[in-house]
Amino acid sequence: MIYQGVLKKMLTENATEIQYYLDMDSDFLNMNQLLSKHFSIKFEGHQCLHCNLERKIYRTGFCKSCFFDTPSAGDWIMKPELSKAHLNIEDRDLTYEKQVQLKPHIVYLANSSNVKVGVTRKSQVPTRWIDQGAHEALEIVEAPNRYLAGITEVALKAFVADKTNWRKMLKNDIEEVNLITVREQLKQHIPDEVVPYFLDNSKEVHLNFPVLQYPEKPKSLQLEKTLSYQGKLVGIKGQYLIFEDDTVFNVRSNEGLVVSIEI
Known part of the structure; x- marks a missing residue:
C-alpha cells in the first residue's frame, strides 16, 4: 500500500x-x-x-x-525573550502574537541526553517533551506570558544547557539526574519578576518511547x-x-x- x-x-x-x-x-x-x-x-x-x-x-x-513573512515564524518563536505582545507592540501580526504570547507558558527542565531548560506553552505539555525525546521532565515556572518565560530561560541557561544532543538522545546515552534537586539549585537564579510564578511542588513526568533497538x-x-x-x-x-x-x-x-x- x-x-x-x-x-x-x-x-x-x-x-x-x-x-x-x-x-x-x-x-x-x-x-x-x-x-x-x-x-x-x-x-x-x-x-x-x-x-x-x-x-x-x-x-x-x-x-x-x-x-520571513508569516507570524508563526517570527524571531520570538525561537527566542521567547523577544516577545512584545504584552507591551502591545507588533512584530508581524499583533492579533496572532497576542493569541500565542499572552497565554500561560511553562519553563521546564527536561532530560533527554542531559538536563536542559526550555519554554513551551502550557497547552503543549507534554507534547514538547515528547518531541525532544525527553524521558523525564519537570515544570519549574508557570508564567502568564511568553516574555516572562523567555527571560527566565535566558537566566537559567547560564547554568544548564538549552540544547539537546540528538545523537546521545537517540543512543539512549542518558545522564541520570534528579530534576527536583536541579530545580532547587536554580531557584536563586530566577528573575525577580518571575519568582511569584515559581513552582515549588511540581512532580516529575516520565515518558516511555516505543524503541526496540537504539542505534x-x-x-x-x-x-x-x-x-x-x-x-x-x-x-x-x-x-x-x-x-x-x-x-x-x-x-x-x-x-x-x-x-x-x-x-
Whole structure:
C-alpha cells in the first residue's frame, strides 16, 4: 500500500507507550504499528506548509518568502525573550502574537541526553517533551506570558544547557539526574519578576518511547539527496524514526517535503 503526503511533525499521544501518528493527507499512519516492519520512503517534491505552493523549503517547513513573512515564524518563536505582545507592540501580526504570547507558558527542565531548560506553552505539555525525546521532565515556572518565560530561560541557561544532543538522545546515552534537586539549585537564579510564578511542588513526568533497538552510531537520512530509502523500523523517539541499520530520520526537520511511503 502506498501513502503520499506532505511531511509534518508526527502527532503524539502520551499513553503507557507513546503513540505516534503521521498525517499523510488522506490517512493517518500509526507508526507504532510499523515497528519491526520494512517500508520505503521516497522524496516526491516540496510544498510550503503556509502558502501550500510547490516551493523549495527554506526552514521549518516554510518557503523562504513565508518564513520571513508569516507570524508563526517570527524571531520570538525561537527566542521567547523577544516577545512584545504584552507591551502591545507588533512584530508581524499583533492579533496572532497576542493569541500565542499572552497565554500561560511553562519553563521546564527536561532530560533527554542531559538536563536542559526550555519554554513551551502550557497547552503543549507534554507534547514538547515528547518531541525532544525527553524521558523525564519537570515544570519549574508557570508564567502568564511568553516574555516572562523567555527571560527566565535566558537566566537559567547560564547554568544548564538549552540544547539537546540528538545523537546521545537517540543512543539512549542518558545522564541520570534528579530534576527536583536541579530545580532547587536554580531557584536563586530566577528573575525577580518571575519568582511569584515559581513552582515549588511540581512532580516529575516520565515518558516511555516505543524503541526496540537504539542505534550505536546514528546516521541521519538526507532524503532530498538520497531520494529514497528502505529499511526496518525499530524505534521512534522524539521526532525521529530509527531503523535497524542505524539510519535515523528526523520527521520534523523535513517538514514540507512531499513523500510517498510504501508499506
